[in-house]
Amino acid sequence: MNKEFAEAIENSPIIAAVSDMDHLEKCLQSESKVIFILFGDICNIADIVDKVKAAGKIAMVHIDLIVGLSSKEITVDFIKKYTKADGIISTKHSLIKRAQELGLYTILRFFVIDSLALNNIVKQLSLVKPDFVEVLPGLMPKVIKKISEMTSVPIIAGGLISEKEDVISILSSGAISISTTNSDVWFM
Numbered sequence: 001m002n003k004e005f006a007e008a009i010e011n012s013p014i015i016a017a018v019s020d021m022d023h024l025e026k027c028l029q030s031e032s033k034v035i036f037i038l039f040g041d042i043c044n045i046a047d048i049v050d051k052v053k054a055a056g057k058i059a060m061v062h063i064d065l066i067v068g069l070s071s072k073e074i075t076v077d078f079i080k081k082y083t084k085a086d087g088i089i090s091t092k093h094s095l096i097k098r099a100q101e102l103g104l105y106t107i108l109r110f111f112v113i114d115s116l117a118l119n120n121i122v123k124q125l126s127l128v129k130p131d132f133v134e135v136l137p138g139l140m141p142k143v144i145k146k147i148s149e150m151t152s153v154p155i156i157a158g159g160l161i162s163e164k165e166d167v168i169s170i171l172s173s174g175a176i177s178i179s180t181t182n183s184d185v186w187f188m
Contacts, residue, residue, distance in 0.1 A: 005086070005105045005131060008033040008058050009156070013171060015179040016186045017158065023183060024048065028055040030186040036089060036158075036179050037061045042068035042078070049083040060107060062089040073098040080104060093128040106130040107156065112143055125151055132156050134179060139166060141173035148174030164188055 009015070016027035017036035027035055028051065035052045037045075037059060045066055052059040061079055069075040076098040079085050087105025090096055096106045108130040112118050121133070131154075135147060138157030148155055157170045158179035167188065170178050180186070 002105060002131070005058065006154075009132060009154070009177050013177050014167065014185055014188060015156065015158075015177055016183075017179045017181045019181050021048075023181065024051060026183050027186060028052070028057070030183075032057070032186060034058045034060060037085075038065050038181070040066050042066065045079070045085075046083045049085045053084050058086045058105070059084065060087045060089050060105065061085045062109075063095055064090050064092065064109075071095070076102060076104070087131070089134065093124055096130050097128045100128070100130075107132045107134050109134040109136065109158075111136050112140065112147075118143065118146070121147060122150055125153060129153060132176070134158050135175075138170055138175070138178055138180075141169045144170060144173040144175050161185060 012033045015034050016030050016032040017038055018024045018027050019038045035057050037048055040048045049059045076095055080102045088099045089107040089109055091109045096108050099106045110121055112135055133153050134156040137159035139160045144157055154176040156177045156179055157175040161178050161180045162182050167178055
């Protein structure tokens with residue numbers, strides 16, 4: 001794992017995740033050193049990333065959410081070649097693997113909706129070892145703790161986090177950081 005990226009995540013207990021241009025402008029004023037980009041299309045993703053980079057922040061593109069890109073590995077090549085993104089977020093281990101081959105930072109995102117999904121995490125991590133895993137929804141301290149005991153990959157928790165107590169509880173359960181689109185939380 002890249003030391004700069006690991007330190008940026010560790011020093012940013014709250015990561016701004018942005019889903020539109022208005023929130024992008026607001027998040028650039030936050031203390032978060034890492035920005036999760038959850039929107040865009042093939043025509044504007046490079047411009048969005050440029051804004052994040054111009055603010056001196058690490059740009060992580062949630063590649064699954066970029067309109068016009070497929071779920072094939074070539075998508076990662078596109079992000080690497082045509083943007084200044086530092087890394088990707090994806091639910092697809094094949095995209096994470098390709099990003100690692102290209103020297104990009106990686107976050108493998110999991111939606112833990114039941115015990116099957118929870119048990120699938122270990123299986124997925126046997127196929128690829130991302131820099132971080134992101135677990136959604138983040139409001140499950142017991143599950144976050146269990147996952148942190150299952151893997152040595154650092155955990156980011158995201159989804160439905162809206163109060164300071166949520167942040168404290170999640171960080172106490174073993175997550176290294178939280179990601180949220182809630183702009184009020186960015187400035188806590």
